Structure formats: structure tokens, C-alpha cells
Amino acid sequence: MAASADADFKTRLQNWIPKLVLSPSLAMMLVFVYGFILFSVYLSFTDSRILPTFGWVGWENYDKLWRLSHWETSLINMGIFAGLYIVICTCIGLGLAIFLDQKIRGEGLLRPIYLYPMALSFIVTGTAWKWFLDPGIGLENVMHTWGWTSFEFDWIKNRDYAIYTVVLAAVWQTSGFVMAMFLAGLRGIDNEILRAAQMDGASNWNLYRRIIIPQLRPAFLSAFVILSHLAIKTFDLVIALTGGGPGRATELPATFMYSYTFTRNQMGIGAASATIMLMTIAAIMIPYLYAELREKR
Template identity: 55%
Template sequence: MAPARRWLQHNLSALIMAPTAAVTLVFVYGFIAWTVYMSFTGSRMMPVYELIGFDAYTRLWQMERWGVSIRNLLIFGGLFMVLNLALGLLLAVLLDQRIRFEGTLRAIFLYPMALSFIVTGTVWKWMLNPGLGLERSVHLLGFTSFKFDWIIDPDYAIYTIVIAGVWQTSGLIMAMFLAALRGVDQDVVKAAYMDGASMPQIYWGIIIPSIRPAFFSAIVVLAHLAVKSFDLVIAMTNGGPGYATDLPSIFMYAMSFQRNNIAVGSATAVMMLCTVMAIVVPYLYSELRPGRRHD
């Protein structure tokens, strides 16, 4: 009985984690493998398991709508990441000054992240609607020449998605940067201050370079959110006007469930997975490689 008890004590954690690992293996990695396989078939409404090569990928890159979604991803992803990093860092630096009501302000900035993207998209859709939102409110104040109809303009609608996305996630990035700032060695900061360095010089030359890991983490989080953005776009514009605000996730949904083209939809999902991996794998390598020097 004693050996069995010792074995149980030694392997208890593995036994507890085994069901979760099995479920993850089947419903995450198993379905990833199934999706990759489907992308090399000619599946339409129903799966077809005969492999035909890269035909789905060829058709995918020949579609004008896919080109639009890629362009929108570059615009949305680029602005979404840059604005979030800049605004999040600025807010974190301001809160790091130990100002009054810091806890209240931190909660206010973090509150949008507690909302779902569906709620955020719906609210911003109302706010940016020319007939009943911001433009209408300004007109009622007497400024009838004011115009802000980006959400119905095919050339500018994607930027309204950026506005809503940054509003929701900048508080999260602020919290990540603030936690990193609070972990900086204050002795180094005090020494620089005693040497005559100004506060902007201390932040720019000492503090911000020392929180480089927080930047890497924030970039990975933001890139992941940008690539898989779906519900925010659906709630705000539903991909419109036309398909002017299509992103790869919207395109994949349309191909798989509206156009009944499983093969092309699967190929889209594989391309999205490759995009995420291109961002995450270098980050993981830089963080986990043997011999990495920890600052």
C-alpha cells in the first residue's frame, strides 16, 4: 500500500492535469490539424477528405476581397498597436507620478476592458452614426457644418474600428506598463536624479529601456487581438460598407459559413495562424532561449 501511496503523491499533479491536457490536445491541436488538412482539399458545403494540393490557397490569393482584408489588417493592426503602446505608456507614466486618486483613475481606464467587444462595437456604432450620434449632437448645439461620417465612408470606416479598439484596450496596456514601471529599481533612478538628470531624461534613458520585456508582451497581446478581431467589427460595421472593413477573421467566417467554401475558409484560418505564429514564436524564442541574459 505504501508504494502505491507514494506513487500517487508523486504523480497527483499529473493526474489532475491529465483531463485538461487531453481536452486541449483534442479540441485545440486536433482541430488545428483538421483545419490544416481541410485547406488542402476541395471541400465546399461538406468536408471532402481527398487531398488536391494548394488549390484553395491559390484561389484565396486571387480574391479581391481577401486583398482588401489583408490591407485592412495592416492598417488596423499597425494603428491599433502603435496607438495602444503610445497611449498606454503615456497613461502609465502619468499614473506613476503617485498622483491623487490614482486608484480611481486606474479603475476608470481599465473599465472598458471589462466590457465585451460586442458591447463596445454597439455603443461606438451608435456614437458614430451620423443620424443619432456625435454628428447629430453637434448639429443640435448649432454647429450644422460639422461632419463626421467615417463609419459610412468606405475609405475611412476602418479607422473607426481603430478608434473603438484603442478605447477598449489602452487601459490594459497601461496596466502592463504601470506594473513594469513599479518594478524598476528606484536606487538607479535616485542615483540618476542626484547626478542632475531631469525626469524626462530618466524616463527616456533609464526607465523605459529597462521595461523592454513589457513592450514585447504588450506587442504580442495586441498583435494577437488585432489578427483575431471579429466581434468588434461585426458589431460596428458588419464588415461594411460593402466589405470595406473586412478583416481576415470576417473573411474566413463569410467563406466558411455564408459561401459554403470550407477549403478556402480553412486556408484563411491557416494564414491567420501563420501570422500569429510569426509574431509569437520569435518572442518565445527570445524569452526562453538558453543562456538568455536577464536584466
Template identity: 60%
Template sequence: MSQPIKMKPRLVDKIEYWLPKVVMSPTVFLTMVFIYGFIIWTTVLSFTKSRILPVYDFVGFQQYVKLFLNDRWMLALKNLAIFGILFIVICLFVGLLLAILLDQKIRAEGFIRTVYLYPMALSFIVTGTVWKWLLNPTVGIERFVQSLGFESFSFDWLVNPDMAIYTIVIAGVWQSSGFVMALFLAGLRGVDNSIIKAAQIDGASMVTIYSRIIIPSLRPVFFSAIIMLAHIAIKSFDLIVALTGGGPGNSTDVPAIFMYQFSFTRSQMGVGAASAVVMLMGIIAILVPFLYSELRATKNV
């Protein structure tokens, strides 16, 4: 019995096979070098006694010990916890509320959605600068309300060390809640209408439908929103620099500002690299459990 003749791949087939690889290879190479390569390099520097310039004299976990014995670093972690928790929770609440309101097919929905989304188009530098003016006691909201006749009104959070961190929460929520709204609105529009109609036939109110049927079905949207908001919170730098500059004093210091200043202005590159690695571990610590739970839930479906 004769064997089938194997035909050589045509030139077109070879081009179709190799062209995507050739086109993507520079991007993959640059990503490996400038993202993962520098992550590895930063991790290596965190185990050295580098100061102004990299020095590859390894000192073990000495820089990490020095980092967590630094009072300013502990304050930065505390501020990040306050900002991160409030920022994520309020953005989720406001974004979900706005999405539910827009899901009622109100008039001018497109215009209102655009208005809510517009702040996300601005950079954090612009947002910080605008809110720095609005919250300035001498020219902003406080001055405006006092000019209306309420002489005793006071809103000095921007210059109050105990309250300054909450001004960052206000600015961050203002910019990001519209984006979260868009995520939830897309999720709401993907819910099967037949389920909602069946619940309405059974006499369920809209509050019950949203709380027991629709919102629980938005778990993947919650997952995506939390991951993105946590990422924004952990790497927050430009918003805080523009709004408070880390002050008054160090009252709004966060790990990103700590890392920048210790690496490039205080000539303690080893400590700065250690803080950067801790920030990366923080992101991984948030991402991995959520990914595990999501993949496990998908597998059980």
C-alpha cells in the same frame, strides 16, 4: 560491505506523484483534441476541395492560390494591416503615456486606474454596439455637436468606405489601451528606485530618466503588449461585426470575417480553411521572431 536496503515508496508519495498528473490529464487531453487537433484538421481541409462538407480529395495548394487571387481577401489583408499597425502603435503610446502619468503618485490613482481599465471588462460586442451609436451621424457625436450650434460639423466615418476602418481603430484603442496601461504601470513599479535617484543626483531630468533609463528597461513589457495586441488584431471579428458588419460594402472586411463567411455562409470550406491557416501563420510569424530575440537577450544577460 552490505548494500543499503531500498525502501518501497510510501502510498502517500505515490499519491503526491500521480495526483497532479491525473488531475491535469483531462485538461491536457481536451486541449490536444479541441485546439491542436482542430488546427491539424483545418490544415488538412485547406488542401482539399471541401465545400459544404469536408471532402478529403487533396488538391495541393489550389485553395491557397484561389485565396490569394481573391480581391476580397487582398482587401481584407490590407484592412488588417491598417487596423493592426494603428491599433498596436496607438495602444502602446496611449498606454505608456497613461502609465507614466499614474506613476507620478497622483491623487485618486486607484479610481483613475479603474476607470481606464473598465473598458477591458466589456466584450467587444458591447464596445462595437456603443461606438456604433456614438459614431452614427444621425444620433451620435455628429448630431450632438450640431445641436450645440456647429451646423457645419461632420463626422461620417462610420458610413464612409474610405474612413470606416479607422472607426474600428478608435473603438479598439478605447477598449485595449487601459489594459496596456496596466502592463506598463506594473513594469514601472518594478524599476529599481536607486537607479532613478542616482540619475537625479547626476542632474538628469525626468524626461531623460524616462527616455534613457526607465522606458528601455521595459522591453519585456513591450514584448508582452505587442504579442497580445497583435493577437487581438489578427483575430478581430466580434468588434467589427458589431460596429460595421464588415461594411460599408466590404470596406472593413478582415481575414476573420472572410474566413467565417467563406466557410459557413458561402460553402467554400477549403478556401475558408486556407484563410484560417494563413491567419495562424501570421500569428506565428509575429510570435517566433519576438520569442527568439527575447530568449537571445535573456541568454546574453
């Protein structure tokens, strides 16, 4: 209802209050999100070091950034990490959801067990897995004391494999959550369709492959969006699990940005890397949000 010129006081008041109520949030969002984004993007074109300065340097920071082997490592790691993390979480989540959907006795007990890691801080997860995977006191040691002396599992200390331990811990933390999303999707499927398919003689395998999984499209999409943005944001887990090491073997863009900005005093380059992270997420999120909000109208 827009107020017309001849509206009475109450109508006009009732037209303004909603906008007034929304405005603090709106103002905060415009300043703290979009204003800050513009500021950071601007900084990425300046010669900022310890503190923001405003000497314009054009694309220099981006130039430098792309020539840093450090950045390249973090991008390669990101590719490995995000790819495996998304695929494995989706597979485990879907698998567990399908299995749990078979009228499992004790579902009420299993579900919270699968889900609880989601309630933990990545710092806690990192701490736990760090010691669990430590060859000195963790799994390897346990296997040795149990008599399997040739067992070797030192990935967390190994430059080539350390990134996979990050994947492992991240999967541990979020796959239960993905399971819950798929389970909700499965429970939402009309049973009559399944009965009809069974009447048509579809085997369980075909039932899932041809009828059920295609209907989970929205759950797949949501899982992908949530997992990919979590992957790009992954920061605390690496800090707690490997500290970015050994060496720089598990550096990700998020940790790269942090160390360049706050410990190496290369704010311009840090801002440039943050801008690239934002663009990547935007490329995934904007089409998704657009589609979601479109169909609601």
C-alpha cells in the same frame, strides 16, 4: 522524482498521480487544439464546400484565396488596423501610465475609469460606438445642434475611413489595459536608480528616455504580443460596429474566414485563410513563448 524499480507503493503511486491528473487537460488539448489544427490545415487542401469533404486539391484553395480581391482587402485592412491599433494603444498606454505615476491625486478613481472598457464585450463596445459615430444621431448631429453646423464626421459610413473607426473603438477598449501593464512596469523600477540619475543631473525627459523607458522592455514586449494577437483575432468588434461594411470596406481575415466558411459555403478557402492566420500568430508567439519558458529554467 522518477520511480525506480524498487520503489514502494506509495512512492510509485505519488509518481503516477500527477501525470494522471494532468492527462485529461492534455488529452483535450491534443485533440481540441492540435488535432483540430491538423484537421483544418488538411481541409484547406480539400474541395470542402458546405461540409468537410476529403477530395485532395493541393494548393488550389490557397491559389484562389490569393487571387480574391476580398482577401486582399481584408489583409490591407489588417495591416492598417493592426499597425495603428498596436502603436496607438502602446503610446496612449505608456503616456497615461507615466502621467498616472506622477503621484496623481485621484489615481484610485482614474485607474478603474481607464480600465473598465476591458470588462465589456466587443459586441457592447461595437454597439455603443456604432451609434456614437453615426452621423445621423451621433457625434456629428450633436455638434450640429450645438451650433457647429459645418462639422462633419461620417467615417463609419465612408469606405475609405471606416476601418479607422474600428481602430478607434478597439483602442478605446484595450488602451487602459495596456496602461495597467506599463504602470505595473513603472512601479517595479528601483527608485534608487532614479535618485542616482537625478543626482547625476538628468532632466525628467532624459530620465524617462534614457533610464526608465529602456527598463520597460518586458512590458513593451508583453504589450506587443498581447495586442498583436488580439488584432489578428478581432472579429466581434467588426461584426457589431460595421458588419464588415460599408460594402466590404472593414473586412478582416477573421470575418473573411467566417463568411467564407459559414455563409458562402467555401469551407476549403475558409480553412486556408484560417491556416494563414494561425501561421501569422505562430510567427509572433512561438519565439516569444520560447524565450519566456527558456529563461525560467
